[in-house]
Amino acid sequence: ADLPSVKILATGGTIAGTAASSTQTTGYKAGDLGIQTLIEAVPAMKDYANVSGEQVVKISSNNMDTKTLLKLAKRVNELLADPKVDAVVITHGTDTLEETAYFLNLVTKSDKPVILVGAMRPATAISADGPMNLLEAVRVASTPEAKGKGVMIVMNDEINGARDVTKTNTTNPATFKSPELGAMGYVSGNKVRFYKQSTKRHTTNSEFDVSKLETLPRVDIIYSHVDDDRIMADAAVAAGAKGIIHAGTGNGSIANPTMEGLKDAVAKGVVVVRSARVPNGATTVSLPMWTKAGFLESDTLNPQKARLLLQLALTKTQDPKEIQRMFDQY
Numbered sequence: 001a002d003l004p005s006v007k008i009l010a011t012g013g014t015i016a017g018t019a020a021s022s023t024q025t026t027g028y029k030a031g032d033l034g035i036q037t038l039i040e041a042v043p044a045m046k047d048y049a050n051v052s053g054e055q056v057v058k059i060s061s062n063n064m065d066t067k068t069l070l071k072l073a074k075r076v077n078e079l080l081a082d083p084k085v086d087a088v089v090i091t092h093g094t095d096t097l098e099e100t101a102y103f104l105n106l107v108t109k110s111d112k113p114v115i116l117v118g119a120m121r122p123a124t125a126i127s128a129d130g131p132m133n134l135l136e137a138v139r140v141a142s143t144p145e146a147k148g149k150g151v152m153i154v155m156n157d158e159i160n161g162a163r164d165v166t167k168t169n170t171t172n173p174a175t176f177k178s179p180e181l182g183a184m185g186y187v188s189g190n191k192v193r194f195y196k197q198s199t200k201r202h203t204t205n206s207e208f209d210v211s212k213l214e215t216l217p218r219v220d221i222i223y224s225h226v227d228d229d230r231i232m233a234d235a236a237v238a239a240g241a242k243g244i245i246h247a248g249t250g251n252g253s254i255a256n257p258t259m260e261g262l263k264d265a266v267a268k269g270v271v272v273v274r275s276a277r278v279p280n281g282a283t284t285v286s287l288p289m290w291t292k293a294g295f296l297e298s299d300t301l302n303p304q305k306a307r308l309l310l311q312l313a314l315t316k317t318q319d320p321k322e323i324q325r326m327f328d329q330y
């Protein structure tokens with residue numbers, strides 16, 4: 001009775017996936033099982049928390065969209081405002097898990113733990129990783145030290161912070177890593193162990209608020225490559241993008257023809273942020289001509305997370321100086 005109350009919000013993914021055979025680990029149906037089935041599969045959760053479930057959506061997370069993100073964020077805030085709820089765990093597909101985690105890290109108005117969890121093997125597979133991951137997520141959510149650390153992903157015995165974590169392997173269960181900045185902690189034996197946390201702004205210290213938002217501004221990502229040209233930049237502007245994240249080569253480098261397209265985008269009021277297709281390191285000022293063109297820098301945020309931050313930034317301001325400040329602080 002004295003245990004914390006943890007609400008599990010289910011959204012689908014492989015953790016709720018089913019396949020025709022116990023050895024099938026690809027080509028299965030994601031998001032098939034409901035939250036009650038997932039909870040019943042892990043009775044040990046009751047040793048750590050009073051858990052209850054709620055199905056938000058049943059999707060494969062490659063289909064995650066703004067509407068669902070906003071719905072989820074609003075529900076998380078509603079639940080955490082209730083003194084009877086101590087923490088929220090969200091089951092989610094792994095494809096866009098890091099994006100939902102970072103988005104919630106920016107818009108959750110509570111210091112109560114919010115833990116995201118998924119699986120790489122469907123629930124029907126031998127050595128399915130979902131049940132243990134869910135148990136560990138609930139254990140972390142029930143730990144007092146998890147409070148105030150921002151949104152986290154718990155999978156495969158690791159606790160990773162929403163800002164720094166990324167999916168690093170297409171199929172391996174040990175896929176969620178923070179390669180540059182390291183894991184925050186481990187679920188190890190009978191202990192939840194924390195070692196570090198991000199210095200970046202999040203949750204109760206964040207200026208972003210989705211409570212009145214029904215949509216987010218369009219922001220497109222342009223991925224750089226050999227033979228790059230301006231076609232994608234022009235297409236983004238034509239599609240009505242208010243922002244563009246350029247996933248540049250190296251330290252956010254831009255091919256000359258693409259640069260012309262992006263300069264024209266800036267001239268039309270589109271905010272352009274340089275990120276990088278390189279997984280590690282900060283994207284910084286490299287060539288002065290890019291700064292002169294008005295392009296901003298994403299710091300260590302990967303393109304998909306930079307996109308979410310720019311969307312939220314654009315709900316508050318169009319001022320490039322202010323938006324760069326946000327990229328420096330979040």
Ligand SMILES: NC(=O)CC[C@H](N)C(=O)O
Nearest residue numbers: 013014060061093094095
């Ligand atoms: N491991 C997974 O969860 C991937 C399954 C699916 N593509 C999803 O993200 O929902």
